[in-house]
Amino acid sequence: MASARTRRPAAPAPADPTAATATGTQPAAWACALLALAVLLAYLPALHSGFIWDDDGHVTRADLQSFAGLFRIWFEVGATQQYYPLLHSAFWLEHLLWGAAPLGYHLANIALHATAACLFARVLLRLAVPGAWFAAVLFALHPVCVESVAWISEQKNTLSAIFYLLGVLAYLDFDHDRRRSSYAWAGLWFVGALLTKTVTATLPAALLVVLWWKRGRLDLRRDVGPLLPWFLCGAAAGLFTAHVERTLIGAQGADFALSFTARLLLAGRNFWFYLGKLVWPADLIFIYPRWSIHVSAPELWFSLLAALALLAALVWSSRRTRAPLAAALLFGGTLFPALGFVNVYPFLFSYVADHFQYLASLGVFALLAAALWSITTRWPATARRTLLAALPACLGVLTWRQCATYRDATTLYQTTIARNPDAWLAYQNLAVIYANEGRPADALPLVETVLRLHPDYPLAENSLGDDLARLGRFSEALPHLQRAVQLEPRYFQAFNNLGSVLLQLDRAADAVPAFESALRLQPAFPEAENNLGQALTRLDRAAQAIPHFQRALHLRPDFADAELNWGIAIMLTSGFAPARAHFERAVSLAPDNPQLAGTYARALLQAGQLADAAVQLETVVRLLPDNAEAHLDLARVLHRLGRTAEANYQFQTAARLSPALLPPAP
Structure with missing residues (x-):
């Protein structure tokens, strides 16, 4: 001046x-x-x-992209990360322009x-x-x-x-x-x-x-x-x-x-x-x-x-x-x-x-x-x-x-760690990226570093539990998720992950209150709605589960897993015929998901629809060409349909991929 x-x-x-x-x-x-x-x-x-x-x-999130969402931006504290309505109105307009x-x-x-x-x-x-x-x-x-x-x-x-x-x-x-x-x-x-x-x-x-x-x-x-x-x-x-x-x-x-x-x-x-x-x-x-x-x-x-x-x-x-x-x-x-x-x-x-x-x-x-x-x-x-x-x-x-x-989040956090080795948040965020990329094994040492630098950090405890769960180590994951919700009783994502691990450990009765806590803290949580529905279904309460699947799809219309689980619940309460439309929509929403196609195939087999089951199993084989069990399941259905040559080919492929999977010849 x-x-x-x-x-x-x-x-x-x-x-x-x-x-x-x-x-x-x-x-x-x-x-x-x-x-x-x-x-x-x-x-x-x-x-x-x-x-x-x-x-x-x-x-702007999907639930805020409408004019009703714009109203929430201005008049609902908590609808956005911070209450800066003019800023988020600008983001709303920008999303309208270029998504x-x-x-x-x-x-x-x-x-x-x-x-x-x-x-x-x-x-x-x-x-x-x-x-x-x-x-x-x-x-x-x-x-x-x-x-x-x-x-x-x-x-x-x-x-x-x-x-x-x-x-x-x-x-x-x-x-x-x-x-x-x-x-x-x-x-x-x-x-x-x-x-x-x-x-x-x-x-x-x-x-x-x-x-x-x-x-x-x-x-x-x-x-x-x-x-x-x-x-x-x-x-x-x-x-x-x-x-x-x-x-x-x-x-x-x-x-x-x-x-x-x-x-x-x-x-x-x-x-x-x-x-x-x-x-x-x-x-x-x-x-x-x-x-x-x-x-x-x-x-x-x-x-x-x-x-x-x-x-x-x-x-x-x-x-x-x-x-x-x-x-x-x-x-x-x-x-x-x-x-x-x-x-x-x-x-x-x-x-x-x-x-x-x-x-x-x-x-x-x-x-x-x-x-x-x-x-x-x-x-x-x-x-x-x-x-x-x-x-x-x-x-x-x-x-x-x-x-x-x-340039990207990975570069940002890697550079930050190189310049500040004690930046525990950078380790945490990089670990989340690795987990979302399907690399939980690479994420584990990063999260362990976070807990060494910043003990009792609930986000790290949740990440460690989630990474262990992704690796199938559910018993090891459980105490970390319990610790996360103990450290932060408002941590709705951790409650949802805790419930998911309890489901994997066949403790559906214990999982229900975890999912209910997640939904109490975050009512608009489609994943928790779907998971609660699954837990109720496992407890033979399929009729009570259906409204939760409906709510999940209302919050997220393209939620294929919720659509599939809705079909399972209807099948358990009313039979296969009224459930079929839900199965069809689920696989159409996620045509490259072999788990959905495999579940639909099992439902079709249970209903005696062998030809349609074979179609779904062929999708599974196409998506998982190196999975011996998928080839074996398809071979058995083709054999029952009398399509012997195709069945033999699938049996041979399964044997080549995993010789131990087939019983020895008499």
Whole structure:
């Protein structure tokens, strides 16, 4: 930010050619177009990225994709991962436009970031800050912003920044003309920002800092009075978000229990960390090491005292120039929610994250750009142009390289583990990926590492139990799933997995209350509905099971397993004929599932439908050509149908694949 003096008018700002171009509409449009092109080039690798971590919690779920879902986004707390209805309305619209294709979301986030950078330049030009467009370029291309731009979930940052900056521009209009319409527009943009991300609640305080920087004092009636409703609105939004973080997301418990002294020390450490990453953006990591905060640690006290000393020095120097103190207040004030005084869920695994300072970095970029722009005015033209071009170019290259980390979730977590071997969350998330890819054996050592680094973590206990179950080691899986629900009684997925393991251990009576607990905690849970129906069927309560299969299919119409199990329950209560349509629909929903075809074949055999059973068994053989038992089952049915030559071929194939499967010849 430019210098301002208290006792006499500020000296004219150094000439800024970019500021001159902003006075005309067309040159400003060209500047924005060039900046957008630079952002696109720097973030090109991100366009090839997929979804990572909690992106599936932000990209609109199937049950929210209708207009009724849009209503729930606005009026049902808990319908989305966080209550940011304007953000999730944007995701809802994006899903309407391009569905679940990651490319569309990445393009949107890059466009939003470029727009925010242009608005940042507009604000600085309005404030007559030297090097306004240079500051915007630093913000646009700085690699610390990659986490906010390449991570789809962080569209909350890029979108809220646009509302935030539009609010600044509108309020500056109001400060100039005192028109109610300007104030109304400013308030509207502020509310939009709050409904996108609550960190923007710091906007009224930031505006007071800017007004103080401009005039050297604040008038209670003119400056503070109009912003009082904003402070109240921001405080209400902040308290509500803190409540949601604590009760719905889980930002509470022993991991968040810090004394006030510890939080002060953490704030000092965090302040210097974030400032250091802006000045020297080296060793950026998706999950940084989680520091141990001990009140007796001298380095923590040094960080806090150094921050206080810097503040004191800036206050003292503000008699000559207010810009450094204003930038520091903007930086620290906007960072305040992430400094450690408020519990946020990511503190569970790290006290810092690059995306926390996306908005806060603006004040530092403004100060650095103004300082470099002013200092270099005395340099030879060639040297000045070289520096002012080389710095953004270097940042753009670093951003390009950092984007590669976000290529896919596996790359992200592998890179994180390589740079931070104690990042237990990265091990956990990578283990989930391996399990979903059908590699539970590879996932096991990762989950064991999680429990070594972070004992009694319910998600890891659940993952370990699930991986063991996938490997058929049900007795070993059981205690881990029991431990998961003991550690987190609201963990509905763990209750469902616990019930599934109990079913595999032929303990259907014990499985029923586990599935009922899962559904009590999460009523819209089709898998648990289906599993509860299976447990009731095994307990000879098929009639009671049918409504659960119906509910599962209502929640998930393409749920082939639920359709099949519905058919089994009807067959047990009313015979095969009324059940057949359900079997047919199940195999049509999952034509490449050999288990479904095999189950349907057994039902057909039980009903005496040999020819139709042979068709289903042929499907099983086609899908499992190396399964000797499948060939043997088909051979027996073909033999009963009198298709001797085909039966002999299937018998021979079964014998070749598994000689021990067939009885020896007499």
